[in-house]
Amino acid sequence: MDRGMSEFDLIERLKRLSKPGGPVTTGIGDDASVTVHDGPTATSVDAIVEGVHFSRRWSTARQIAQKAIGSALSDLAGMAADPGEVYVTLGMPADTPPHFREDLVDGFAETAEAFGTTLAGGDTVASPVMFVSVTAVGRAPAGEELILRSGATPGDLVAVTGEFGGAGAGLLLLDGADLSKEHRPALELADDLRGALVLRQIEPQPRLSAGRALRESGVSALIDVSDGLAADLGHVARASGVAVEIAIERVPVQAGVAEVADAFGRRPEELALAAGEDYELAFTLPGTALATVEERLSGLGCGFTLIGEVLPGQGVEVSYDGRPEQPPGGFDHFS
Amino acid sequence: MDRGMSEFDLIERLKRLSKPGGPVTTGIGDDASVTVHDGPTATSVDAIVEGVHFSRRWSTARQIAQKAIGSALSDLAGMAADPGEVYVTLGMPADTPPHFREDLVDGFAETAEAFGTTLAGGDTVASPVMFVSVTAVGRAPAGEELILRSGATPGDLVAVTGEFGGAGAGLLLLDGADLSKEHRPALELADDLRGALVLRQIEPQPRLSAGRALRESGVSALIDVSDGLAADLGHVARASGVAVEIAIERVPVQAGVAEVADAFGRRPEELALAAGEDYELAFTLPGTALATVEERLSGLGCGFTLIGEVLPGQGVEVSYDGRPEQPPGGFDHFS
Numbered sequence: 001m002d003r004g005m006s007e008f009d010l011i012e013r014l015k016r017l018s019k020p021g022g023p024v025t026t027g028i029g030d031d032a033s034v035t036v037h038d039g040p041t042a043t044s045v046d047a048i049v050e051g052v053h054f055s056r057r058w059s060t061a062r063q064i065a066q067k068a069i070g071s072a073l074s075d076l077a078g079m080a081a082d083p084g085e086v087y088v089t090l091g092m093p094a095d096t097p098p099h100f101r102e103d104l105v106d107g108f109a110e111t112a113e114a115f116g117t118t119l120a121g122g123d124t125v126a127s128p129v130m131f132v133s134v135t136a137v138g139r140a141p142a143g144e145e146l147i148l149r150s151g152a153t154p155g156d157l158v159a160v161t162g163e164f165g166g167a168g169a170g171l172l173l174l175d176g177a178d179l180s181k182e183h184r185p186a187l188e189l190a191d192d193l194r195g196a197l198v199l200r201q202i203e204p205q206p207r208l209s210a211g212r213a214l215r216e217s218g219v220s221a222l223i224d225v226s227d228g229l230a231a232d233l234g235h236v237a238r239a240s241g242v243a244v245e246i247a248i249e250r251v252p253v254q255a256g257v258a259e260v261a262d263a264f265g266r267r268p269e270e271l272a273l274a275a276g277e278d279y280e281l282a283f284t285l286p287g288t289a290l291a292t293v294e295e296r297l298s299g300l301g302c303g304f305t306l307i308g309e310v311l312p313g314q315g316v317e318v319s320y321d322g323r324p325e326q327p328p329g330g331f332d333h334f335s
Numbered sequence: 336m337d338r339g340m341s342e343f344d345l346i347e348r349l350k351r352l353s354k355p356g357g358p359v360t361t362g363i364g365d366d367a368s369v370t371v372h373d374g375p376t377a378t379s380v381d382a383i384v385e386g387v388h389f390s391r392r393w394s395t396a397r398q399i400a401q402k403a404i405g406s407a408l409s410d411l412a413g414m415a416a417d418p419g420e421v422y423v424t425l426g427m428p429a430d431t432p433p434h435f436r437e438d439l440v441d442g443f444a445e446t447a448e449a450f451g452t453t454l455a456g457g458d459t460v461a462s463p464v465m466f467v468s469v470t471a472v473g474r475a476p477a478g479e480e481l482i483l484r485s486g487a488t489p490g491d492l493v494a495v496t497g498e499f500g501g502a503g504a505g506l507l508l509l510d511g512a513d514l515s516k517e518h519r520p521a522l523e524l525a526d527d528l529r530g531a532l533v534l535r536q537i538e539p540q541p542r543l544s545a546g547r548a549l550r551e552s553g554v555s556a557l558i559d560v561s562d563g564l565a566a567d568l569g570h571v572a573r574a575s576g577v578a579v580e581i582a583i584e585r586v587p588v589q590a591g592v593a594e595v596a597d598a599f600g601r602r603p604e605e606l607a608l609a610a611g612e613d614y615e616l617a618f619t620l621p622g623t624a625l626a627t628v629e630e631r632l633s634g635l636g637c638g639f640t641l642i643g644e645v646l647p648g649q650g651v652e653v654s655y656d657g658r659p660e661q662p663p664g665g666f667d668h669f670s
Contacts, residue, residue: 025375029574030483031413031559032379032473040360041376043455044367045422045470049462078366087380089468120378127384133424133468135380138367148365224366239364 010090010105014122017109023139024085024120033120035085039142044075047133056130058174059202061100064132065107070204071226072134073115074279077207078224080147080215081138085120086112088134091127104132115208140215147215147222152240152284156220158308161210161281161297164229165257165268168275170201172264187263193256200254204279210304211281213296218289228276230327234316236284243313244284248273248320250307267328273318274328284310345425345440349457352444358474359420359455368455370420374477379410382468389537391465393509396435398537399467400442405539406561407469408450409614412542413559415482415550416473420455421447423469426462439467450543475550482549487556487575487619493643496545496616496632499564500592500603503610505536507599522598528591535589539614545639546616548631553624563611565662569651571619578648579619583608583655585642602663608653609663619645 015028026034048054048068059067069086076083088108092101105122112119117136140146173194176184207224214222221240225232229251237244253272261268285293297304311317318327350363361369383389383403394402404421411418423443427436447454452471475481508529511519542559549557556575560567564586572579588607596603620628632639646652653662 026481026483030485031410032377032416032471032481034414034481034483035376035378036374037376038373039371041370041372042367043370043420043422043470043472045424045456045458045468047424047426047458047460047462047468049426049460051463052461075366079369081367085378087378087470089380089382091382091384091466121380123380123382125382125384126387127382127464127466128386129462129464131426131462131466133380133382135378135422135470136367137378146361146367146369148361148369150365 010101010124011122013102013105014108014119017106018119022084022118024118027118027120028122033085037139039139039144040146042076042079042081042138042146044072044136045133046072046075047131050130061103062107062110063202065104066111066203068132068134069108069111069115070206071279072136073117073208074204074206074224074226076136076138077211077281078222079138080211080222081140082212083115083117083208084137084139085118086134086136087121088119088132089122090124091129091131092124093128093130094126096130115206144215147219149221149223149236149239152221152236152242152244152310154242154310154312156284156286156310157290157306158244158246158284158310159304159306160229160251161207161302161304163252163254164278164280165271165275166197166200166254167277168271169257169260170197170199172260173198174201176264185263187259189256189259197254197256197260201277204277206279207281207302209300210297210302213300214281214283214293217292217296219283219285219293221284223282225278225280225282226276228274229282230273230316230318232282236282237315243311243315243317244308245311245317245319246308248318248325250305252305270328345436345459346457348437348440349443349454352441353454356453357419359453362453362455363457368420372474374474374479375481377411377414377416377473377481378470379407380468380470381407381410382466385465394537396438397442397445400439401446401538403467403469404443404446404450405541406614407471408452408543409539409541409559409561411471411473412546412616413557414473415546415557416475417547418450418452418543419472419474420453421469421471422456423454423467424457425459426464426466427459428463428465429461431465450541479550482554482557484556484558484571484574487571487577487579487645489577489645489647491555491619491621491645492625492641493579493581493619493645494639494641495564495586496542496637496639498587498589499613499615500607500610501532501535501589502612503606504589504592504595505532505534507595508533509536511599520598522594524591524594532589532591532595536612539612541614542616542637544635545632545637548635549616549618549628552627552631554618554620554628556619558617560613560615560617561611563609564617565608565651565653567617571617572650578646578650578652579643580646580652580654581643583653583660585640587640605663
């Protein structure tokens with residue numbers, strides 16, 4: 001690989017900030033990390049690219065690190081895995097200021113620790129565009145199973161954690177701030193609501209504790225909502241060989257989303273169901289598991305809502321107050 | 336993530352080409368792959384970027400896939416790990432022709448299989464510059480240990496597999512082909528030698544079988560030579576707290592490297608010790624292990640050469656015919 005001294009320096013910095021422990025017996029500093037564990041292991045890879053998934057105009061180095069690691073860890077939450085390790089590959093333009101490089105590396109270490117994971121490996125490469133590629137590894141204890149997308153059965157209930165549309169509305173606000181004053185939509189929104197929507201876009205919070213609780217509660221299928229609720233429930237329907245029917249009016253929408261959608265000429269449902277990046281969990285469960293799910297999630301302070309049911313058939317069926325609707329789709333990020 | 340339909344199509348293609356097996360119980364198609372194994376696991380991440388580590392002018396899609404996966408698997412060879420799974424994240428410009436995207440995905444599947452690994456996961460993201468980030472996972476059987484950089488002891492011998500300088504000479508040839516005729520250095524070189532040097536650069540062959548054989552032969556420290564022999568032995572010296580002394584004239588140099596170095600005004604030693612990317616293995620061993628190493632590597636048809644010894648102290652000491660020399664450094668790729 002083509003590494004200048006500063007790349008070795010960054011790797012040294014990563015190494016100092018990395019704390020082996022748990023299943024990690026060798027962390028950063030050899031050809032590879034070494035882990036030992038005998039339960040099922042979940043591994044997911046994900047990348048974010050400057051100008052496509054993040055912008056240095058909107059996000060600090062710490063927030064870019066959180067977006068990269070948080071979205072990757074959300075895939076582990078979607079498997080009901082306990083978070084284990086993260087590995088980071090950083091593509092960096094030659095003109096990136098040294099303090100920004102250091103802040104980014106520090107951000108990886110801080111974010112990894114904040115989410116209960118070990119930063120177990122990393123690499124930096126020269127690149128004309130900044131990107132961060134993250135590998136996230138999580139596990140279930142030996143004898144337990146991870147929760148796949150494929151376990152939904154007709155008769156199951158469909159539920160989601162938290163609230164939707166915030167990340168999409170946050171992106172509209174960030175995009176809108178770049179418009180000249182006369183093109184900026186008129187929008188009255190309290191500062192705290194505005195701030196919460198923007199943070200939803202730039203500081204994703206993976207639902208790791210909720211994922212674990214759902215593993216222990218007998219849910220049948222589980223996915224993290226990164227592409228958009230309609231698309232991700234479509235993945236569950238296809239993998240399970242069932243139809244998923246949801247009632248739009250039951251999907252919890254984050255405060256302020258309706259106002260932002262209105263100002264930008266969008267429907268709130270479009271932001272809630274198609275914008276993605278809210279990193280909530282969607283899951284199916286037999287009715288017998290409902291009391292346990294309720295108890296475990298409320299113990300975590302994590303709200304959840306029943307939004308539909310699993311039927312024989314295929315695909316996602318959406319209704320609004322009982323009337324069938326087309327599932328919203330085609331929300332372009334960074335358009 | 337921001338995925339157009341074609342990205343879902345590519346992931347579907349990856350999924351069709353991925354064959355779960357061995358420790359992989361769930362491959363591409365869920366939030367994460369699932370593996371179960373109870374021995375030590377090595378995980379390494381690496382990335383290659385267009386214009387920095389590869390060029391579409393020189394390499395086919397299949398060769399770009401081989402460069403990405405081959406160089407990542409070399410890190411596993413450097414741990415003496417048996418190859419397990421690879422995960423690929425592909426950053427792709429919007430104007431990449433569809434056939435090239437497909438060839439690249441097919442190339443990942445073919446290369447993964449050719450090197451005895453499972454393509455267990457992948458993701459594609461939009462990116463202004465093409466990049467491939469690879470996560471490679473390998474293992475040793477339960478009860479056995481992977482070989483780290485840190486086990487070298489004074490008195491050990493220093494050895495390398497194969498021959499050096501080929502990848503660096505190949506890069507000079509590829510760079511030189513871009514020069515106008517009057518600026519191209521005069522070089523008489525048989526076509527087969529020229530071809531072998533270029534392939535060394537664009538089709539890396541990780542030493543996976545040799546790595547495994549060395550694990551079973553009692554070597555004390557092991558590293559793959561990606562940064563350059565002098566730099567990588569420096570990593571061994573630092574991790575082990577020893578000095579590594581090597582005799583330049585003993586380092587095997589690939590046929591044609593001397594001629595290319597001469598034509599481009601470089602020293603052959605510079606290419607052999609500092610250019611990197613040959614993906615050979617460097618290792619240290621107690622004298623008592625020599626007969627076993629000889630037997631195991633010759634059984635694989637893999638040549639190896641003793642090039643020095645481990646001493647108390649620190650750093651890499653280089654001599655030429657008994658006279659101390661400065662270790663060569665500072666070979667710029669794609670300059």
